[in-house]
Amino acid sequence: MNASAADAAYERDARYLTTRITRDGSSGYPVAPGRYRLVAARACPWANRALIVRRLLGLEDVLGLGMAGPTHDEQSWTFDLDPGGLDPVLGTHFLRDAYLRRDPEYPLGITVPAIVDIGSGAVVTNDPDRITRDLATEWVEHHRPGAPNLWPRKHAEELESVIDRVYRDVNNCVYECGFAGSQEAYDEAYDRLWTALDWLEERLSTRRYLVGDTITEADVRLFPTLARFDPVYHGHFKANRNRLTEMPILWAYARDLFQTPGFGDTIDVAQIKEHYYVVHRTINPTGIVPKGPDLAGWRTSHGRERLGGRPFGDGTPPGPVR
Numbered sequence: 001m002n003a004s005a006a007d008a009a010y011e012r013d014a015r016y017l018t019t020r021i022t023r024d025g026s027s028g029y030p031v032a033p034g035r036y037r038l039v040a041a042r043a044c045p046w047a048n049r050a051l052i053v054r055r056l057l058g059l060e061d062v063l064g065l066g067m068a069g070p071t072h073d074e075q076s077w078t079f080d081l082d083p084g085g086l087d088p089v090l091g092t093h094f095l096r097d098a099y100l101r102r103d104p105e106y107p108l109g110i111t112v113p114a115i116v117d118i119g120s121g122a123v124v125t126n127d128p129d130r131i132t133r134d135l136a137t138e139w140v141e142h143h144r145p146g147a148p149n150l151w152p153r154k155h156a157e158e159l160e161s162v163i164d165r166v167y168r169d170v171n172n173c174v175y176e177c178g179f180a181g182s183q184e185a186y187d188e189a190y191d192r193l194w195t196a197l198d199w200l201e202e203r204l205s206t207r208r209y210l211v212g213d214t215i216t217e218a219d220v221r222l223f224p225t226l227a228r229f230d231p232v233y234h235g236h237f238k239a240n241r242n243r244l245t246e247m248p249i250l251w252a253y254a255r256d257l258f259q260t261p262g263f264g265d266t267i268d269v270a271q272i273k274e275h276y277y278v279v280h281r282t283i284n285p286t287g288i289v290p291k292g293p294d295l296a297g298w299r300t301s302h303g304r305e306r307l308g309g310r311p312f313g314d315g316t317p318p319g320p321v322r
């Protein structure tokens, strides 16, 4: 008998270093300009959300950014894009060093995003959901003038429920398709993914954004998955009922966000493709990176303005990328 679908299903390791950086500093790590470094990689969708939030909220001057290259071995992400292969602030080549400073026996994956305490060189947290939530709610004093409210209180419940489903049935579900260890596990994930994408196609037909009439954390959660959909998830992860470009509403929604400052300017499709196709040798043993798809459509008009909506509410878009 084959392993049951449950046995062969991909399970994300959701154990994190959960120390929070808070306004009152009760965790031992107070919000403080210049004290921490966000480490990300353009390739990674979980890190992408932190990059978007940092841009939208204008935190570039208070929270520095280290950027790992697109590929890594089983040991660690590395700062191979930096001169000399060293992060200019942390002075290390391997992100692993910052995890080992936190815990010399650190037993889990060396993941991005991570926030490092520059003084001690140790990772404070690598919990992606907590990172974006705390940047929005604990770092308020350091937001730029005109920063959007990504967690509007009046929509709190709806926001939680949409984010929850988007995480389970979209963001993580594409990985469940790609890394399924049995036909049954794949079929289950595929069906759940497309049920959710049909739900989103319907939901976004009458509203410009996922919750309320402004950009929120829910849009920040969905966008990085859509940006990777045709270049990676459709082929590499076998999430292939349709391409994003064949889902007219989701495709227009994705273009709308792509063209909104803070979203599209965090995307580097070459790095995204290199990461997935080179790193995941179990599902792409040759490591060959596809040349397509053609991305020209991302800059075409989306027509979503007719749904109304005020992307930044009473605020303003972020300025150009530094």
Ligand SMILES: N[C@@H](CCC(=O)N[C@@H](CS)C(=O)NCC(=O)O)C(=O)O
Binding pocket: 012, 013, 014, 043, 044, 045, 046, 047, 074, 109, 110, 111, 112, 113, 128
């Ligand atoms: N691990 C986190 C998100 C971060 C994450 O998985 N990042 C990936 C890249 S997209 C990573 O760093 N993988 C390296 C590893 O697991 O060793 C989660 O499961 O929600």
